[in-house]
Amino acid sequence: MDAQGQPILEVVDLVKDFGGLRAVDGCRLEVRRGTITGLIGPNGAGKTTLFNLVTGFLRPDAGRVLFQGEDITGLPPHQVFRRGLARTFQIPREHRLMSVLENLMLVPPGQLGERFWNTWFRPGLVRAQEEAIRHRALEVLEFVELAQLQDEYAGNLSGGQRKLLELARVLMADPLLVLLDEPGAGVNPTLMRKLASRIEDLQGRGITFLIIEHDMDLVMRLCNPVIVMSEGRRLAEGPPEEIRRDPRVLEAYLGGQYVAFEG
Structure with missing residues (x-):
């Protein structure tokens, strides 16, 4: 598990229900060590719920989460954090x-x-x-x-500066894997380029990233591979240009996000 490219995170058949709604439905995916992996999908696909399950903010109804080969399913967030798995939030919590x-x-x-x-x-x-x-x-x-x-x-601080501060706070924990939830939301293009550059620099220092993002330009520039979620499951995975042309992905985005792939 220590080799470059081996899985650092494995999600195995995760399920999470909220009343009659199944937000995550038997999801399986892997994040390879040393990558910047994108996690995309239409609104309601289950991406943030998956983050919450992985980091211990929610307990799954079924399935397992493995980090560096260790089963961390259902551990409280502070124990997950101390193992080297850290996350940022859509709304920075400074x-x-x-x-x-x-x-x-x-x-x-x-x-x-x-x-x-x-x-x-x-x-x-x-x-x-x-x-x-x-x-x-x-x-x-x-x-x-x-x-x-x-x-x-x-x-x-401005919205973009707060995103940089959130990243800085995560780095104080010397993480092995960082989960970023929409780092581009509300950030101006100049600060977004700075944030993306910092993420690439950190990848070069050995930190792995899993990023939820709706900005397809940012995903296509920064992430490889890209994982697509739809209806609580993994729909597709591959290099960004391959994902961009995948008919299943285009269909999943019809009605709001389709233009993001075609533009």
Whole structure:
């Protein structure tokens, strides 16, 4: 499982019902290590529900999730996160009344300063760890080009800057696999190019990505392979240009998204 191109994530026959609605219907897919894999499909296809199942925010009614060969089905989100599988949200969940830098410094788990007695009995260790975390946070902010905003309240950032901050917060956890939920939503073209460039750089550093995205131009530029979901199941998978011409995919998108493939 450690080799480049081997599955880092395996979804096996996942099922999730909400009352009488089956949102995910026996879905099977794999994400290969070292890839930027796109996950697309019409609205209501089950993409975000699948993300929630993989990351522990929902429990499946059937099926399994394997991460690096380990069964993580139904683990709570914090345990999934600590294994190296991290996600961002469609609406970034930053702490709006804290600075950009403080948002990053909160991420690493197990900080000594979280236990009040350490501040009394081990102050040197607490300061040393805090300084190391601060140094790491500043490096990450430089990487996503937000260092100049380190002291700004997170709530004052633009939509695109908040997406970069969300990515930066995920990077503080040193993830192996990052799930991005619509990173292009509400982001202007300049910041979108910056975000896409950062994702490609991180792929080069060994981080794997699974990305839900409706912007087909972004998917075609960034993702290979592309997985298509429809009605809770995997409909197709392949290189972006092959997916673009797949008649089953075009049919699934009729009535709203078809033009995105033809344009």
